[in-house]
Amino acid sequence: MKQCRALVRKLEEISPYFYYLTLEEPYLAQAAQPGQFLYLRVSTGLSPLLRRPFSVAGTSPAAGTVLLLFRRVGAGTDLLSCLQEGDRLDCLGPLGTPFTYYGSEPAVLLAGGVGVAPLLFLGESLLNGGKSVHLFYGAADATALLPVERFLSPGVLIHYITEDGSVGEQGKLPQAFQRALDRGLSPGELFACGPRPLLAVLARENGQWGYPLQVSLEENMACGVGACQGCSVLIQKDGETVYERVCREGPVFHSKEVVW
Amino acid sequence: MPSLKTRIASLALETPLLTASGTFGFGDEYASLMRLEGLGGLVVKTLTLKPRSGNPPPRLVETPAGMLNAIGLQNPGLKHFLKAELPHLQNRNIPLIISIAGDTEEEYVALAEALDRQTGIAALELNLSCPNVKKGGILFGTDVVILESLVSKVRSVWNKPLIAKLTPNVTAVADLARAAATGGADILSAINTLRGMVIDVATGRPLLGNRFGGLSGPAVRPVAVKMIYEIFEATKLPLIGMGGIMNTDDALQFIMAGATAVAVGTANFVEPQTIPQIAAGLNDYLEKAGLESLHELVGVAHD
CATH class of the missing domain: 2.40.30.10 (Translation factors)
Structure with missing residues (x-):
């Protein structure tokens, strides 16, 4: 740094x-x-x-x-x-601490809104490593949905989702992903970033899905380097509940460790 | 050649520039961004006897020219500090000032006693913005009797310089300053944060998890400068001034109001090089003014 x-x-x-x-x-x-x-x-x-x-x-x-x-x-x-x-x-x-890829394919990226940013980087890096990557990218409507295929090399399978159906599949991201699972998609690992309520829903649903899921969290920050403890979020580890810093231990956390 | 060497009580500092407690962690977080040895002194984040997990998030929010925080004194506690933090701090060639807090006088005293047995600690700073749970939750720093009693009890077990950090959330800071002096403090520091709150209009609820927080940053600076000015007239003790210092001129204001040394807090978050930049700026100022030392400027704003 x-x-x-x-x-x-x-x-x-x-x-x-x-x-x-x-x-x-x-x-x-x-x-x-x-x-x-x-x-x-x-x-x-x-x-x-x-x-x-x-x-x-x-x-x-x-x-x-x-x-x-x-x-x-x-x-x-x-x-x-x-x-x-x-x-x-x-x-x-x-x-901050980056995503950890454990090697199972396909890697499935779940992005809400501008939360797509770190997942574009992850998707591109996994693709360059020869991995199979799906991106489920949801937003409210066409105006809030970016043409992210511009920023990804060919090979990432992009699933656009809008709540009003103006682009791609109509509905919300978790339901669209569920339908893909129903159609036979079998993810190796999940990576998600977006508004916290969306991440909380994904974490809850993943209780059923049971895939390794990492999430990238956001919190107000002051120092950015771990000194002030201002961006701490509640994390459960080894049966204990502790505060960890989004700027240092995060922003990427294992979803099962986050106290939603 | 002018020099920034500063003597405050019996503390000898290379520069009068300290870190404000809570803004610099235990130092290592900033070690890769700056030369810590360039600091006049490192005031670490407040230590308590037992570990504290801190307040629920959100813990901070930006405000106009400032920020409001309610961290809740998250810290690993004395035992962990002595084992995991103090050794690396002792190895740095930099005056180390430990900020302490407690819920009772006994906790402050126990901390001071334990730290008095350690080497490599230059001074202790009492964070007085904590509720005294045995006195109905009155903050230690807001009542002259409670404050004087606490300072004198810590004084009796701590043999090196003792700093009392005054809170601005009082009617007459001069009275509290005199109480700390009577209790046996060697140095006074001011100000701690001003209490404030922000309401999230989308939810109609307080934005911070703790509802209230402490305001810091340039927004509080005029309040802080005035308090240093008042405290300077109320006691003979040397002062450490802080509150929204972002640059050399800000630091000079505190010195001219009566501070012998100053601390930088919120500005570290914005620009980690603030302290070295101010050190260079103060040096230039002395050269241009033809002064040998900042001591010549302390309190010049007074009649």
Whole structure:
């Protein structure tokens, strides 16, 4: 982990409110692993004051670039959306504990909304390792659904799901995934990221499914490096309930260890 | 050549820049980002006798030019600290200040006694923003009688410099400062966080798991500077000022108000290099002003 001033190579609005940011910083491009995040100083003023965490959505070690995907939802992401090519962005990273892939195929990625970001990185990395990968990607409607096939090499089987049916399968992500299981999909391992209520449903349903499931959690953060304990979440381990830090032990946790 | 070397009570510091308790963990979290040896002193996160699991999340939320936190003093407790943290802290060539808290006077005293037997600890800081469970939950730092009694009891078992960290959540901080001085404190530090809350309008409920939290960051700085100014006039004890220090000028405000040393807290989260940057800035300031030492500036804001 280092503090660096990454060069903004490209900022692209891929659909209203959604941005794809390419940062050049060879160290980060080499070091970042799927599931880890960067902690960005979005403002040099006092508001917003704290850094903002963003999961790494991909890397290109050859080009020395790191990719981030974000949705413009507030003061921090407003500022990010105004970055210009050639700007420098103060980054701490890569931070956090990455996903662990245990080797069972197919790997199934379950993404809700902008939670797709770390799963794009994971999917691409598993695909490059010759693994079979499915992505179930759900959002409210077509406007909130990104054309993620653009960011993945051919080979990942993408299942789009929207609640209003405007793109892909109609319904909610857990039900769509259930239908795929009913049709005979037999996952090796599951990886999920998205809003906490969605992750809680997936964790509960997985009580029936019984697959290894890792989730990437989000929590308000101050230091990002494990010092302040501000981002702690309740975790159950060896029969004991303890607080673990999203920024350090997380953001990736085994779903059965999270107290939902 | 100007020097940032600072003497506060019997503590000799290379620079007057400390970390504020709770913002720097036990130091190792920041070791890969900065040279810890560049700190004037490391104030570790508050230690309690028994481990504390802390408050339910969410534990923090950003506020205008600040943040509100309710961590709940999560820490591994004395036994684990002595075994797992103190050895690596002792090996760093940096003055180590241990912040302690308890639910009762006895807990503070037990901690102070145990730490007094250890080597490599430069000073103890009493976190007084804790409820005294034997006195109906009144915070130790908000009642002059309770505060003086606690400080004097810890004083009787702790032989090195003793710092009392005052809370701003009182009517007259000067009275509490005098009580801490009478109790036997060597140094006063101020301020701890200001109590506050944020309500989540989407749910109509308090946003923090603990409902209330402590406000820190630049938003509190004018309050903190004024309290240092008042405390400076109320006692002769040397002061450590803190509250929203982000840069050199902020640090200078506290020094001019009466602080001999300052602590940086929230700014560490934003910019881990804040302390070394302020050290460089203070050095430049002294050179330009033709001063030898910051001691010449302490309290110059007073008539």
